[in-house]
Amino acid sequence: MKIPSSIWTLLIGIVLTLASLWYGQNHGLLPIAASDEAGLIDGLFNAMMTISTGIFLVVEGVLIYCAFKYRRRAGDNEDGPPIEGNVPLEILWTAIPAVIVLGISIYSFEVYNDIGGFDPHAAHQAPMMQESMSMPGSAFAATLSNDTPSGMVAPTIGASPDKAEKSPDLEIDVSALQYAWIFTYPDTEVTTGELHIPVGHTVKMNMTANDVIHAFWIPEFRLKQDVIPGRQTEISFTPRKMGEYTLICAELCGPYHGAMRTQVVVESQEAFDNWMQEQLIASHETLNQAVAVNSSNLSPDEFLAPYTQQMGIHSEMLHQIHN
Ligand SMILES: [Cu+2]
16 A cells, blocks of 8 residues: 655654654753743744754755766766746745744843843943043953942932842943943942842843953843943842853953853852851941841840850850950
């Protein structure tokens, strides 16, 4: 019994579709998805991977089939039949890619919008800062001073009312410089070189660079944003999975660009609060000040007891320092 070619086409089509769908979901090319935004980006990536796999299998399959089926046989010196033009076929192979490209474009615009890419206060509309407008060299001059670059940071703009659902739980100021990241938590004025974020909270980074263009990139969050001297760029995200990730500078910024990376710690709210307390204690000039910031009713000795144990300091010693 001879199977008609339409049945063959249908069977091959089903197999190719299933293979493409499977590989599109199981390619294993990406690191874990650790933020809400990562899920959206991965959906887009997987859809493109599915389509690409299908096209790859069809094209390579037809190529191999034809190379075998229409190969030159021994003693056959004839040429093939002269074929010129096939309008329906040409329309088809123009229309199919056009529809695919249009579909991917709409989908990717949708994802970009969902992750806040079109937010009016995002990078492209960020205001130029006063100093930069009046003094072209100020961005460079700022690198020469050792001060914290507070003058470099444009006033933070609140979330627009129409995007109320996106208003961040936490804002962090980010300064990028050759070759480090500096994070300032405006609520506590704690400054660190390591980024700590409480899990499940929407955070907004208000970023600026001290010297040259850098780029904020956390592969597990699937987000990347340029950090530019003389202006503020922003990026918001909601980390979903606790863990330690790496923030990588993704813009070639000098000879040690490759070393411009730091740790991102996504932790529980409790661990985050503890970490913040430790930073407060470490960053304040005296232990007294640190205690004053903590508005608990504990005496300084009581409050510091857990920390002194960690640091190997006897509480008697602390008592003497305090007095
Ligand atoms: Cu850099």
